[in-house]
Amino acid sequence: MIPLKPILSHIDNIPSTAGKFKPDKSSVYYIHHRLPKFTLWPIIFLSFILFFFFLSPTSTTSPRRRGLRTTSSYGGPAWENRVKLSAKPRSCTGHTVLVTGAVGFIGAHASVALKRRGDGVVGLDNFNRYYDITLKQSRKSKLVDRAGVFVVEGDINDEVLLRRLFGLVHFTHVLHLAAQAGVRYAMINPNSYIKSNIDGFVNLLEVVKSTIEQPAIVWASSSSVYGLNSKVPFSEKDRTDQPASLYAATKKAGEEIAHAYYHIYGLSITGLRFFTVYGPWGRPDMAYFFFTKDILNQKQISIFEGPNHGTIARDFTYIDDIVKGCLSAIDTANKSSKKKGEFRIINLGNTSPVSVHKLVSTLEKLLKMKAKKKVVLMPRNGDVPLTHANISLARMELGYKPTMDLEMGLKKFVKWYLDYYDAKKKSSW
Ligand SMILES: O=C(O)[C@H]1O[C@H](OP(=O)(O)OP(=O)(O)OC[C@H]2O[C@@H](n3ccc(=O)[nH]c3=O)[C@H](O)[C@@H]2O)[C@H](O)[C@@H](O)[C@@H]1O
Secondary structure, eight states: OOOOOOOOOTTTTOOSSSOOOOHHHHHHHHIIIIIHHHHHHHHHHHHHHHHHHHHHOOOSSSSSHHHHHOOOOOOHHHHHHHHHHHHOOSSSTSEEEETTTTSSHHHHHHHHHHHHOOOOEEEOOOSSSSSSSHHHEEEEEIIIIIOOOOOEEEEEEOOOHHHHHHHHHSSSEEEEEEOOOSSSSGGHHHHHHOOOOOOOOHHHHHHTTTTTSSOOEEEEGGGGGGTOOOSSSSSSTSSSOOOSSHHHHHHHHHHHHHHHHHHHHEEEEEEEEOOEOOOOOOTTTTEEEEHHHHHTTTTTEEEEEEGBBBBEEOOOOOHHHHHHHHHHHHOOOOOSSSSSSSEEEEOOOOSSEEEHHHHHHHHHHHHHHHEEEEEEOOSSOOSSOOOBBOOOOHHHHHOOOOOOOOHHHHHHHHHHHHHHHHHHHHHHH
């Protein structure tokens, strides 16, 4: 068993305003005169431990850290049995896949799809508070109850947990989707990007490289690595050395790090550059999601424009197309091999950019409501004016063929959104 961190309860007597604390003489007297010496020393010792615990980098006292804390809860024979059962493929030809970020948007969809076709799947997720935790919990219920995927609550930075999982199960593949997502949030909490997208990725690669039969890795890179590249459509051969956000820079760093592990240890690593993925069970921090919420609440939305009313557009890609691409990347990945691994970087987009104006007018049509729009010059917040994927390589390598246009995809999203939040409203009555 791995010991769990002690739960620290709130101490009510601490004054709320610094500097106003006056020691209560009676309590000082009590400590000095009433408490026997053998009680005093353990108290001093304990205070030291608590003091250093709060100073330590893993302390969960700051709200930002609390939001992203590691919430490992694992261990014991029952837990081990559940992991092993979930990891078992239906037939001997099936894969055994560890999905990191399993209660994330893409992770939840991909886990269900893998399990449905007969692969063994174990999910891993730290349930961080970057966005609404109840949405993550709902995705988890769907995974566990309806698909039979066991989700381990833990962090990719937790080396002990990763070693435990890889010791229990021989994973043939890792679908690594755990990450700090979002372009604009990198200006608010830059360290969370380093912690998840760099530290966490390296931790995972270190554990994978030290396993006997190293699994192949398929992981989430991002269209944002193209940064300020203006040559369209974006091809994997284009330059990616001008990131516009820290988020993009950490994803690009991930690609370089992956190359080093492929080169030295022969790992098989496929990085998929996802282009603005949307759909049911999506991420509330993304524009299509919060625009929907704000239109329904008659709250003003900001539509970004370039200089001289330049169009801002995205190659919005529907979740089911992305999941097909992920599964195909798993199926076509070479085995990791100390002699010769494999290194791939592949775009997964839709190849038809749509402007933000069009996104909003489509939502207005589907919601049958007018948005309160404010058009603003795109702030320098990490966003780029345009993304547009060249998917020739994906077609060739993965047989990838996206089928969903934005209007159809948004129709499915809006239906899910209304059903989901309506049901939540009813259940809270
Ligand atoms: O393609 C990707 O790799 C990235 O796609 C999205 O990033 P983004 O394309 O910026 O998606 P949104 O944040 O949903 O923004 C969509 C569009 O709406 C615009 N926008 C956003 C917010 C806003 O208030 N107004 C507005 O016009 C943005 O500039 C952008 O053009 C995801 O958030 C990233 O995690 C992902 O890595």
